Amino acid sequence: MSEVHAEAAVHAHAAPTGFIRKYIFSLDHKVIGIQYYFLALVAVFVGMFLSLLMRIHLVWPMAHLPLLGEIKPETYLTLLTMHGTIMVFFVLTTAPQSGFGNYVLPIQIGAPDMAFPVLNMLSFWTTFLSFVIMLAAFFVEGGAPLHGWTGYAPLSAIPSAGPGQTLGADLWIISIAVFCAASLMGALNFITTTLDLRARGMSLMRLPLTCWSWFITAILGLLAFGVLAAAGILLLLDRNVGTSFFVPGGLVMTGVPVKHQGGSPLLWQHLFWFFGHPEVYIAILPGMGVASQVLSTFSRKPIFGYRAMVYAMLSIGILGFVVWGHHMFMSGMSPYSAFAFSVMTMAIGVPSAIKTFNWLGTIWRGRVRFYTPMLFAIGFVSLFVSGGLSGPFLAQPQLDINLHDTYFVVAHFHLIMGVAAIFGIFAGTYYWFPKMFGRMMNERLGQAHFWLTFIGTYAIFMPMHYLGIAGHPRRYSQLTEVKFLEPLMSLQEFITIAALITIGAQIIFVINLFWSMFKGAKATANPWEATTLEWTVPSPPPHDNFGGRVPVVRHGPYEYAVPGAARDYVMQNEESTVPAHS
């Protein structure tokens, strides 16, 4: 086989020239990564907008909003459902894994592209399609569904259950099913690429922790999304052809007896949370990878306990699959199984603590450079800890029964999975932006963005713990006139104002992003003096990453502060080295 032929075999596409092949239906993992990123950016603004409407409604329920007018209870539930769904699927699952992973993973392992470029393009456009279907739910008759992002049956299974529960709910389910298909294609590509396309010398124990986190996340996705798809199919059948997998017998819905009988709403919960719990790790693991990478680079120190970090991520991944029942303590499950789920959930605290300890160990006595990516990585650790601390409380069935449907849970999951993951995304954005666009982001705007977001986040979500303990329920539309909640209303107002300011601060980010893309200072190949392979190629990298040459890896990913080396870092492919006295 000729040389050219061989090259084509791995990189089945030459550099395209036309606009459409280059930017729309591109096969280049870098373009696809950026496409995913921008999709998530659009989604996060939709999601934030919905949350803002909710927050405003919570404290000023009678306010007349432009276009919407006064928000009705069912509209509130619609906002809640779509906010949660869009954030979880199209932001937290899309940006850190499909966005950054696509862009960075092949370069970090020394590959010219993903293993299956055509599949990669398909998975992006399938995700896009899924997003369009999801948004379409807003515009059909009855509007978007109101069954919450968990789609609990029988509310979700019966079209007459509410205004959005007819076509809107069908679109919601179809969108999720399409999203499952897209994610599975993506996971397949990530796993095969990591297993099979590593450059010579890139052994598994030399993989950057980012690659480990994308790899483990892909495995979780591979196992979890198939289950969600199965649940979605059953739900669609229940809704449209009259089966009764999830609908119990004897149900009366809006005054009309339901025909179905014998199904089990609990079955939906099992299937959903078997996906749902791993999903929260799908959201957070890539953030852990990015945080590790950034903390090490900007502390000029190797990762403290690299192997422990890898094993911690692996055990989080494995344990993530056996704890789904902790979302169902309220469902009347047997106390024995509740006990088992509780114990296993607490066990996840161990690898999580190892990770936190090692992050702190990495910064400890480092020569820390406080650039924006570093600030967001530290912010990630901070949010991970403050959100994580409430986990063990909720893992106690007795406590959870009191706290479950209150703002305590809203505080917990927003801190740990919502904003911690968002901070991971920001850290990654500021860190890889120079590589992706060949320009630096503005440092001063970045710092302002960080501090406003960091303080704002705590101002929004910390007080919610208190609200929850004081008994403020969640998922309710209009509670300003409820007597026992009256003392809490000023706190609610404070939260809403904090949310307004924090969301406003994101405009700084958007300005910085687009301004820097065109006007930022030119970036060198390795502006952060980092060690992994993506920093060995120009910014932005050429079409096939390494210009037809295949890198050879000679070092681990975090060789900072190597005693006696000429510089304080050694790049992974460097032939370098150190004077004999070391």
Place this chain on the structure above:
Amino acid sequence: MATLTHPVTVEEREPRTGGIMPPPAPPRDGKSEGPGPGFTPADRLRRYRIGLAVGLTPVLMLFVSFTSAYIVRQGLGDDWSAIALPPILWMNTIILLASSVTAEKARRMAGIAQESGGLWLGITLILGLGFLAGQWIAWKQLAAQGIFIASNPSSSFFYLLTGSHGAHLVGGVLALGYAALATRFHRPPETRRIVVDIATWYWHFMDLLWLYILGLVYLAQ
């Protein structure tokens, strides 16, 4: 702590421009040593096989989920009344098993002998379509008895499992058709081999999956 051995000089460069280009790649000798991007046909075949194995995992998870729903639902309430399986299922099973044999024949020809195996692929394709038609007839027969998808939980699962399997099998038929076309039109033989290989393994998997489903619905009787 990382320590490095053999001394070599490091070029000086200005701060904040640490990037260096990778050393030239070692000559490609057609063999890949150790882990690394593969360039040979064998490497590509391996990559596609890994991809297939990975890609079949979620299919497995889908049916694992259906199975657990099946077990849970069967244990609930007393509304479960098993359906009598249409006898044509046995013939369909034999057709599907035969098609795996012919597919394997094509795979071996494309692999070792580098022949096209197009004829055997064609036969497999026909058998595959025969199986799908047979499944359709089974559905018709049930419907004629008044047993529809929503009639009873057991019939729900029958339609669900056979339907999902059938949908996946349609994918296999498309893959086989693509492989058959690939053997007719000029493709490099190594690519042809990959296409036939992957389509066949997928087909074998669908075959096993059918045996599993058959066992599941048979036991519920």
